[in-house]
Amino acid sequence: MQNRFPAFIITLSFLSAFLFSCGKEEQAYVPKPKGFNRIDLxxxxxxxxxxxxxxxxxxxxSAKILPDTFALAEKDWIYIYYPQFKANIQLxxxxxRKNQTLLRNYINDSFKLTGKHQVRASSIQEQKLRTRNNLTAMIxxxxxxxPSPYQFYTTDSTTHFLRGAIYFSTATKNDSLTPVINFIQKDMIHLLNTLEWKR
Structure with a gap:
């Protein structure tokens, strides 16, 4: 009888531990949601x-002016490059040349280039802006x-035409880039409001 007593105690201990663990409510593992990187503006x-x-x-x-390196780029095409954000405004x-056919072609090209994003875009909104220098811009x-959350063009209708697009080179989802997009969008509006043509 004495030889069975330790085995009985061990069995009772295991049984108690099993019943005690079954009484506890199991906690399911819930993964933490992915956080967005902190962005210091x-x-x-x-x-x-x-x-x-x-x-x-x-x-x-916060930006640098760089020449456009695209193979077909013309001499007055530039990047306003933001090294901190790996983003730029391409101009x-x-x-x-007082040629209305040329002007229509430039405007049509702007709409076509914007339309190329329709495949991945959830919406494309158009807005006309009257700048402080009395220019009209289409945003x-x-x-x-x-990759391009904002694009625009502006013209004086006779001599000058300027098109711009904000581009990001990162693959980050745009909802996590919202503070940076808003930051550069304000710079874009400031650019348009201070734009002057050289005659």
């Missing part, structure tokens, strides 16, 4: 474009996971 300060182009404007002190300039807001 610089102060929005501006400087005047000093390069020799048919236009001038104020752009962010393409065209001379209208396209492209919502969804697209």
């Amino acid at each position: 610089p102060e929005q300060l501006y400087q005047k474009l000093t390069e020799n182009h048919p236009y001038t404007f104020e752009y962010s002190k 393409t300039y065209k001379s209208v 396209f807001k492209i919502e969804g996971d697209v």
Whole structure:
């Protein structure tokens, strides 16, 4: 009888532990949602474009002016590059030369280039803006996971035509980039409001 007592105690201990663990409510593993990277935005300060182009404007002190490296780029095509965000505003300039056919072609091209994002865009909104310098600009807001959330064009209808597009080189979802998109969008509006043509 004495030899069976330790075995009885061990069995009773295991049984108690089993019953005690069954009495506890099982907690299911719930993965934590993915967090967005913290984005520290610089102060929005501006400087005047000093390069020799048919236009001038104020752009962010957080950005650099770079030449457009696209194979078909013309000499007055530039990038306003934001190294901190791996983003840029691409500007393409065209001379209208008082040719209304050319102007219509430039405007149609702007709508076509914006329309190329329809595959991934959830919506494309158009808005006309009257700038402080009395220019009219057409702004396209492209919502969804697209590389270019904003595009625009502006013209004086006779001599100058300027098209711009905000581009991100990262694959990050746009909802996590919202603070940066809003930051650069304000710079885009400031660019348009300070844009002046050189005659």
